[in-house]
Amino acid sequence: MRGKSVLARRSALPVLGLFALPVGWAFLLLIVPYGIMVAISFWTRQFPLFVPDFQFGNYLQLFSDPQYYTVILRTAKIAALVTLAATCLGYPLAYYLVFVIKTERLRALLYMLVIVPLWVSYLLRTYTWKTILGTDGALNSALKWLGVIDQPISLFLYNQWSMVITLTYIFIPFVVMPVFAALENIPRNLIEASEDLGVRPFGTFLRVILPLSAGGVISGATVTFCLAFGDFVAPVLVGGPDGTMVANLLQSQFGAALNWPLGSALATVVLLIVMALLWLSARLDRAGRVALG
Amino acid sequence: MALEGVSKSYGAVQALGQTDLVLNEGEFVTLLGPSGCGKTTTLRMVGGFEFPSTGRILIDGRDTTYAAPFDRPVNTVFQDYALFPHMTVAQNIRYGLTVRGANLSPAEVSSRVEHALALVGLSKFADRRPAMMSGGQRQRVAMARAIARRPRVLLLDEPLSALDVKLREGMQVELKRIHRELGITFLMVTHDQGEAMALSDRVVVMQAGQICQTGKPEELYDSPANPYVADFIGGANLVKGVWKGRDRGRDRLALGQGQAEVQREGHAVAGLSEGAAVLIGLRPDNLLLGDGPNAISGRVLEVLFRGDRIRIEFTPRGIAAPIFAEVPRAALRDLQNLGPGSPVTFHIDAADILLFADEVAK
Numbered sequence: 001m002r003g004k005s006v007l008a009r010r011s012a013l014p015v016l017g018l019f020a021l022p023v024g025w026a027f028l029l030l031i032v033p034y035g036i037m038v039a040i041s042f043w044t045r046q047f048p049l050f051v052p053d054f055q056f057g058n059y060l061q062l063f064s065d066p067q068y069y070t071v072i073l074r075t076a077k078i079a080a081l082v083t084l085a086a087t088c089l090g091y092p093l094a095y096y097l098v099f100v101i102k103t104e105r106l107r108a109l110l111y112m113l114v115i116v117p118l119w120v121s122y123l124l125r126t127y128t129w130k131t132i133l134g135t136d137g138a139l140n141s142a143l144k145w146l147g148v149i150d151q152p153i154s155l156f157l158y159n160q161w162s163m164v165i166t167l168t169y170i171f172i173p174f175v176v177m178p179v180f181a182a183l184e185n186i187p188r189n190l191i192e193a194s195e196d197l198g199v200r201p202f203g204t205f206l207r208v209i210l211p212l213s214a215g216g217v218i219s220g221a222t223v224t225f226c227l228a229f230g231d232f233v234a235p236v237l238v239g240g241p242d243g244t245m246v247a248n249l250l251q252s253q254f255g256a257a258l259n260w261p262l263g264s265a266l267a268t269v270v271l272l273i274v275m276a277l278l279w280l281s282a283r284l285d286r287a288g289r290v291a292l293g
Numbered sequence: 294m295a296l297e298g299v300s301k302s303y304g305a306v307q308a309l310g311q312t313d314l315v316l317n318e319g320e321f322v323t324l325l326g327p328s329g330c331g332k333t334t335t336l337r338m339v340g341g342f343e344f345p346s347t348g349r350i351l352i353d354g355r356d357t358t359y360a361a362p363f364d365r366p367v368n369t370v371f372q373d374y375a376l377f378p379h380m381t382v383a384q385n386i387r388y389g390l391t392v393r394g395a396n397l398s399p400a401e402v403s404s405r406v407e408h409a410l411a412l413v414g415l416s417k418f419a420d421r422r423p424a425m426m427s428g429g430q431r432q433r434v435a436m437a438r439a440i441a442r443r444p445r446v447l448l449l450d451e452p453l454s455a456l457d458v459k460l461r462e463g464m465q466v467e468l469k470r471i472h473r474e475l476g477i478t479f480l481m482v483t484h485d486q487g488e489a490m491a492l493s494d495r496v497v498v499m500q501a502g503q504i505c506q507t508g509k510p511e512e513l514y515d516s517p518a519n520p521y522v523a524d525f526i527g528g529a530n531l532v533k534g535v536w537k538g539r540d541r542g543r544d545r546l547a548l549g550q551g552q553a554e555v556q557r558e559g560h561a562v563a564g565l566s567e568g569a570a571v572l573i574g575l576r577p578d579n580l581l582l583g584d585g586p587n588a589i590s591g592r593v594l595e596v597l598f599r600g601d602r603i604r605i606e607f608t609p610r611g612i613a614a615p616i617f618a619e620v621p622r623a624a625l626r627d628l629q630n631l632g633p634g635s636p637v638t639f640h641i642d643a644a645d646i647l648l649f650a651d652e653v654a655k
Binding site: 194212 | 341
């Protein structure tokens, strides 16, 4: 016991030295700003000044004024829809890449094609959907050419659906990547064993492949939800008047509305929601890992 | 179960040449050979994981050549067990019993799981996860899972190769007992000749996609069909020599350049004429220390301690390649100073000499 503690003490110093820089960095640039943000969320606004205070009025306002809580709920709804859609589209794609494509080269090529859009500016990719869904856009032109409609429809753009479509497109790679890795890690002989034991391919998928790739689905869905929840570009470009999301509201509190205390409170709520989600995801993932041993 | 003219090619590479094999009800048959000899390919084709390029596979008289794995009455014990990591031991075993085709009542499923666990001695481990078990225990779970389905043929792919030596010997006894208690046909693949001989009713020795010889373990040991089998089963020194004729059931053989001559007792080897090149097989165990009939003398190269036995490597006079002999430790008691360079003489019983026509020299 004693020898062990001596050893621990001796090794503690260089370890501390090694981590001092990153820990200091994280403290200064992450923890301190968050602390300031949380502190300001309790302040009061006396236009045009912010007065240090400790009161919960800002939080009360967020949860009592529909102007604010509807936006939070709408953001959660859109993020959930995007997560669902990206998972439902991304999983089959990853499955196809891993199990259906036979040659390694073709698989690598197609996987690259999934990743390549991430190299293109996010703004540009969002903007692209504007030109697809707009009144003079590709979709309307195609439908007109086909004779399905004779006047361009403005229904496609500037609503919540156009945001869900755009964000789903943008976040699919974030689902494909972890699911692809999870599926590739499943030993092939487990699938053979399942068939050997009389279970058909669909049963094998439900009882072996799906449970063993759940970890990839959880991490992909978590990343997608968190990123979609905090998105502020899609609402501006394709969202329209009823597409405002939390991030836009935040922006205006720190800008035009000039209400930092309320903005800080909102940011704190968003932070808590995302942290709760990450905690839940880690719990689920750990439960899965324990099950796998 | 029968293979009729089965072969398998991958592109231009032939993994298995035309092969016929019949397994009798309740028999324990082993495919034995080095890696790449086609034994695993054969097993995978019986299991339905690969399809033959030619020929038919019959199980119980039914043609199952192209049937899917889930559609044939065989089960496999995989080399690295392939246990489902997200299920307990009991769930692993139950997995194959609750499928549509099995038609088992819940009570029957439970009793089969219990029975299979009892058979491999793991009744207390039903709720464990595979990750929490040792290699030997996982091996037993894999066995239990496969036999719970009561297959017509149980396929075992190198079942003991992942276990350490001590455990492997224990599992051999277990495997033999399970085979006897179940009475179903076992088809095993291994590269370990000791394992094959200890367990099997019949061994199929394979090399480069061909069957070399099929027979009971004793038959393969006592009368190997060719030098390859002689060396693979039990090990043998293969010495080039010359056949100098045969009378009264004995072959006269000159070893090497004729510095030593031995007499062999046994069935005549077909197609030999006087002066023909032959390969003479001398098993290390059959070489006895000291002078006698069929003596071979030479100088010691190396002496290797093997516990109860001593392995002596020596170069006989007039023979290029060194010869290995294994003698009991007791036989060395009078020869304390035996070491590299010492003169040494061995002799061998005429009935223990193996003789093959030298195909390469022809």
